[in-house]
Amino acid sequence: MNTEKNIKTLIVKKPLKLDCGKTIKDFPIAYETYGSLNSKKDNAILVFHALTGDQFVTGINPVTNKEGWWSYAVGPDKAIDTNKYFVICSNVIGGCMGSYGPSHKDPDKKIFGTNFPVITINDMVNAQYNLLDHFGIDKLFSITGGSMGGMQVLQFISNFPNKSKTVIPIATTSSHSAQNIAFNELGRQAITADSDWKDGNYTSNNINPGKGLAVARMAAHITYLSKKGLQEKFGRKLQEREDLKFGFDADFQIESYLRYQGSVFVDRFDANSYLYITRAMDYFDLAKQFKGNLSEAFINTKAKFFIISFTSDWLYPTQENKDIVIALNSIGADVGFVEIKSDKGHDSFLLDVPDFLGALKNFLDKSYEEN
Amino acid sequence: MKNEFQVIADLIEKDKKVLDVGCADGTLMKFLRDNKNINIRGLEISKEKVQECIAKGLTVIEGNAEKDLKQFPDKSFDYVVLSQTLQAFLRPELVLDELLRVGKKAIVTIPNFGYWKVRFHLLFKGTMPITKTLPDEWYNTPNLHMCTIKDFFHFVKSKDIKIFKSLALNNLNKSIINESNLGVKNLFADLGIFLIEK
Numbered sequence: 001m002n003t004e005k006n007i008k009t010l011i012v013k014k015p016l017k018l019d020c021g022k023t024i025k026d027f028p029i030a031y032e033t034y035g036s037l038n039s040k041k042d043n044a045i046l047v048f049h050a051l052t053g054d055q056f057v058t059g060i061n062p063v064t065n066k067e068g069w070w071s072y073a074v075g076p077d078k079a080i081d082t083n084k085y086f087v088i089c090s091n092v093i094g095g096c097m098g099s100y101g102p103s104h105k106d107p108d109k110k111i112f113g114t115n116f117p118v119i120t121i122n123d124m125v126n127a128q129y130n131l132l133d134h135f136g137i138d139k140l141f142s143i144t145g146g147s148m149g150g151m152q153v154l155q156f157i158s159n160f161p162n163k164s165k166t167v168i169p170i171a172t173t174s175s176h177s178a179q180n181i182a183f184n185e186l187g188r189q190a191i192t193a194d195s196d197w198k199d200g201n202y203t204s205n206n207i208n209p210g211k212g213l214a215v216a217r218m219a220a221h222i223t224y225l226s227k228k229g230l231q232e233k234f235g236r237k238l239q240e241r242e243d244l245k246f247g248f249d250a251d252f253q254i255e256s257y258l259r260y261q262g263s264v265f266v267d268r269f270d271a272n273s274y275l276y277i278t279r280a281m282d283y284f285d286l287a288k289q290f291k292g293n294l295s296e297a298f299i300n301t302k303a304k305f306f307i308i309s310f311t312s313d314w315l316y317p318t319q320e321n322k323d324i325v326i327a328l329n330s331i332g333a334d335v336g337f338v339e340i341k342s343d344k345g346h347d348s349f350l351l352d353v354p355d356f357l358g359a360l361k362n363f364l365d366k367s368y369e370e371n
Numbered sequence: 372m373k374n375e376f377q378v379i380a381d382l383i384e385k386d387k388k389v390l391d392v393g394c395a396d397g398t399l400m401k402f403l404r405d406n407k408n409i410n411i412r413g414l415e416i417s418k419e420k421v422q423e424c425i426a427k428g429l430t431v432i433e434g435n436a437e438k439d440l441k442q443f444p445d446k447s448f449d450y451v452v453l454s455q456t457l458q459a460f461l462r463p464e465l466v467l468d469e470l471l472r473v474g475k476k477a478i479v480t481i482p483n484f485g486y487w488k489v490r491f492h493l494l495f496k497g498t499m500p501i502t503k504t505l506p507d508e509w510y511n512t513p514n515l516h517m518c519t520i521k522d523f524f525h526f527v528k529s530k531d532i533k534i535f536k537s538l539a540l541n542n543l544n545k546s547i548i549n550e551s552n553l554g555v556k557n558l559f560a561d562l563g564i565f566l567i568e569k
Binding site: 304306322325326329330331332334335336337338339340341355358359362363366367369370 | 412418421422425426427428429430431432433434442443444447
């Protein structure tokens, strides 16, 4: 799964104590950068990826040969303009694109599998913080990300309140809801129910729980779209046939589409990583880290926040994003908020949604002018 | 910038923290930020207007004053501005209370339904008045609770709200309103501007 040659890696020597109690050290963080760091080192933006993303934000991903996951937003003259800004993104720990994860080997040269320590969003950002030292950046210009990327944004600024000038959480939450935990559990059950999963030891058996992972992806993919979006794109259209076949093949285009999404996902993603990363999302509850008071998470930062949600996102709905706005307002923080009209569901932040991309660009560029 | 905004801006000292409720495209906000070094925030219900504010580099929260003012702590702004919007809320009294809770002071402007042209229109034409400050037809106006300068004056007094300054505006003419000239101002001003505190 990992094509080592195209992956830049930082080996973190410093021990990192994880929330689960274990300590890791000498571990790799795979990262990619776009644009160039200026001499004042004040133009860096740290982008955090979502559940199935990776460090290859834009351009052609050298491992999958597909467009980077945020190609609409990041690149020359785009919302996050790489002519102007230095964009850094790293694969989260627990992931499968080169950063320390369950497909790596333990000190006894045995593949971790489910012996890899359970990691949290907090662990992810603490690991990524090492990139600032690596690049000699004292303060980032911005941190941003959608979905799980947004959770990392919130955790990062809470852990390191003086390390970013602006903060842009997108389509996210400060606390994973019961519904979202439920969907993640569905995905995990699909994986672990696959007989090829072998309690996580599939790699040493040279097999892959592809069926389970594909089902997990299919279920999750539905949650990223909206009912209206699905209806408009697929409706009840049939897949390369004139009429129903009275069987269980993919009669409908939506079935065929989901099966395709499942199958391509299996080629690029590791089943155990899926378990670990969804677990990290489920454990995320920033308010709980501050005795139930979310405002306390941001009490020490003077950063300028800009929070964005989407009308048709029912996975991380506007209200959950607004709860973050409310927590920030109640301590007089500098916070802007906009809900973007879009029928593309949670995936809106990844797609060509001009109002979103325009707002992101304007916020960044105007904030940078104030530098 | 319209004359009303100039009068509002003159009421606010430099370097203060101000919330503009219903900030629209951010014209007043931008003026206050650029000319008086005001730490300015906006609250605006229209997505399009919020985008225009973001394009000006202004900090705006998309939201509804009737629901979203409650998230701001007591007296967290030196001034809260509400320009020609009070009459458009379902519960203007509640909004006024919230403005005065969130702001140490509030600046509220109201289109005056007692203005002579409004009275004239209704008296002689017998149809709902349409003027420069009240441009909409009865069937598409956002205004639910029209009032006169006199109404508002009596209303804030009855609520024990302190009036620091009340100004009548008619085009470019600005004049002070007080108890003794209230009747005249109520006839000749199309806009009332009130600086109040509770």
